[in-house]
Amino acid sequence: MNEIKLFAPGTIANLSCGFDVLGLCLDNVGDEMIIRKSKQKGVRITKIVGANLPLETEKNVAGAAALALLENSETDLGFEIEIYKKIKAGSGIGSSAASAAGAVFGINELLGRPFSNKELVYFAMQGEKLASGSTHADNVAPALLGGFALVRSYNPLDIIKIKSPDHLFASVIHPQIELKTSDARSILKKNISLKSAIVQWGNVGGLIAGLYTNDYELIGRSLHDEIIEPARSILIPAFDLVKKSALKSGALGVGISGSGPSIFALSKGEDTTQKVAKIMCEEYDKIDLPYEIHVSKINDEGIKVLNSKS
């Protein structure tokens, strides 16, 4: 195999109670990437379509992730990467994670899979570090593994993949405002009450239990955030209204996607999910705020190979 074309999916991190430890993989929301072997050692970003991102390997998220992998490989080969961005940067649905995960996944395929997908998470995190200044895994892990990914621990890195219940779908609305990750971070308090933390970890336990037992109602009851959402949601226009309407329309749970500004809702079945998406749009139509809307099954596979050339 000399060339591979990939679908690199968007992801929803945090998932209400699961701040910094949980993420899920989307299905029809994502970038495309072409990665090909080259006789020239190293990594070159040869094309970027759909976004204004740096072509210099070290400054590019996909490039940085690819270099992290190659530093741990003994190959003499080099690689060229083309990126067709469809996920908007700053949307809160894992734009940089898609690029980082896609790069390491594609190179690993072309090298004959020396690393497991779980091992690739570490390399992809080095791309995320370039994008956000911190190595977080709750977007790259679900992008690489599919379904839900739990980051039990960062030190040492310990990732658990959890299969998604079959009928679980997401509606994600992206209001077209800019929300800096630094602002979304700085609004959080460094200390929280033990009481609210206990409520939060009860819900994390409930969410994980709901995923393993396909208990949609339990998943819904557990999608509750005592700590981050109350602080951060004030940065997102009409968050409370969108949430209330989505829940009224049958969503199991609603929260902030990543660090925002996108808002996600999880629902059982595609019909309900479409209905929830419609009502979310209506809330932003009312206040004339432009948005993008996505409806997606949870993608239990993760990154997909679209085609390959030998």
Added chain:
Amino acid sequence: MNEIKLFAPGTIANLSCGFDVLGLCLDNVGDEMIIRKSKQKGVRITKIVGANLPLETEKNVAGAAALALLENSETDLGFEIEIYKKIKAGSGIGSSAASAAGAVFGINELLGRPFSNKELVYFAMQGEKLASGSTHADNVAPALLGGFALVRSYNPLDIIKIKSPDHLFASVIHPQIELKTSDARSILKKNISLKSAIVQWGNVGGLIAGLYTNDYELIGRSLHDEIIEPARSILIPAFDLVKKSALKSGALGVGISGSGPSIFALSKGEDTTQKVAKIMCEEYDKIDLPYEIHVSKINDEGIKVLNSKS
């Protein structure tokens, strides 16, 4: 059925990362209770063997729990309760919970099961309230449901029973010191860092995932407490030494049972569990501290009916 004899099991609450939300049920550690119908309305504690506890119904944990149930029942019957205490009060393995859970379970059986075991948790909590001043469920829920119980939420009460992996055993050592629950409570800080809370809820997620997938290693890695144990363990003699030795001997994880002073270790298989129990005893032998030791399979059934008379 006019009379029922029960085994009311001991329980381990908190389980390291699962402070206030997780508990498990022990198998061969527990009290016995006899509950019989009476034509005289109300509840009478007619016998207590093995402990110096109040016979007045309203002042007795079993009595208070039984009254809470009867207030929600339309029966004209009354009940007599005999309690044969084997779990020591203040041991940290759910002595009051066993009495409360046993009382409501037994009366419910004699009434023909008008309530589910999950519904009984609420009544048993009213007994716990008498014992500790707060209505907590992480001992009574596993006593009633068996296996592991997750208290996802207290308001509204939402309990999830999780089956125990088949080869999971506990060693519990009870150093014969008095540790007041009020002291164990007052040593905790009201506020904690968001950073440590995130580590904690990552571990709660990992522990629940490990239980559903019978992943003993994951259970072990997740049995880690960033918040409570570092503060509380200084109240327990030689805690660090006992923990270190137990882990060295093959325990998956070690922590404080309830609010102490008992220390629990979970292990895979009975042989390892016995070995771990032995080494825990040796640590207390070295400092001449008297103790009680228990080795028990996790009891997936909960309270057991020993016999009944019609």
